[in-house]
Amino acid sequence: MDIAVKDAAQRLGVSESRIRQLLIAGDLNGRRIGRAWLVDADDIARLQGQQRRPGRPVGPKRAWAIIDILSGGSAPWLSYSERSQVRSYAARLDEPSADDWRAILRGRSELRPVQAHPAALARLDRFDHVLLAGSAEAVRRGFDLVAAGEPRPEIYMPIKEWGHIARGLALRPSHDANLIIHHPMLVWPFEGRDAVPDATIAADLLHSAEPRAVRAGQLRLNELLKDLHRGMGR
Template sequence: MSIGVSEAAERLGVSRQRVLQMIADRNLPAERVGRSWSIDEVDLARRRVPLGRPLSPEMARGFLELAAGSRPSLDARDISRLRARTVRLVREVASGADPAGLLRSWLPHRADRLEKSVAAADLDHAMADHRLVASGVSDPRAGMASPRMGEGYVDEQLAAPFFAEHFVVDAGSSVPANLIVHVARCVPPVSPVLIAADLADYRAGREDGQAHVVLAEWIESGDYDEDLLFGRRRP
């Protein structure tokens, strides 16, 4: 089946101009039909486009708020851009491609990811601290819970006292990491998308695969506001 430039752009999560440039550069096969281009869906599925620029901290938070079911405090144009990204993410999951890579590319500015270490006997106490919001491997939805590893988000203004109280130190060659702390200017809402992004940051096959599973289960569940998340951009 063939599609036009506009639909190809929506599926890839890029602009029409970007698709036209890909055609001009012969990076995307297309056939001229009158004044329009016709693109075979098979060729489009094979095309690996750049994953995209990282979102700014504000847009990253908006993206995560949208995924968690809240309307971001952004203008309509920015929300439309974020919805285009959610559509692309859903299609990446459906195609079995690389949703973990997308999230790594888009969301590095959501927080500072720190590899820390705490005494094994104190890990549970640190994870129970209300200042730390569990996510990543420590969220049950990740399916990767371990008594030897913890992960969560802490507000940047609360990070120093949290570290001091629990004697949290930097991990290194002689001190293995057992606590991943994401220090954020504003802690994002925890959703399957945030959990998947946290798993993707491990840059390992097992975690990437589990990120895909978390997203696929979320999409399959339908546990989201479709109108809020996608607007008119249905996947």
């Protein structure tokens, strides 16, 4: 059964624009009729089930700190005591499920769906602070995932860079997006890196509508967590 965007937003307790973002990103199943969206009610029930899972989000800075520490970083945007708390928190995690990871790490980024000319897509990597992401990057890195068709490109970009990059490449927000931009909230967690770490790619896969992608994200995060635990002597 399909429901309207307004009804979907009420059921999940989010804005209508957030529902449209999820639809455009492919993280929520639905279909378009003209300019309007209809949302798969069963998929809304799936997300409601995720919301009822135990676990609390840790906030954007600490969510990015967990991802950075899993990637061998030190989360320099946190104080020493905050980093110690995050490491202790990670040490207590025990093979989290996909739902657990989503609950812990949610709210770390803002998604911006845009329309870009194919020539602009080819020029994205010429800009500083633009880093490739998404399922295509996961496949390229050897995640346990097979791409279905041509994945829509995704990138990370600081929100403060949006204006001049959008002007330089003629990017425009669109419901018919062929590019998804992730803006990390409150912090740029990739300073000094020339690519987003595997943990970031894995965390993003957890929000896919494709179960195989969700499973691949969970497996990679838990592999990195085990590596962290071994390094801690656990």
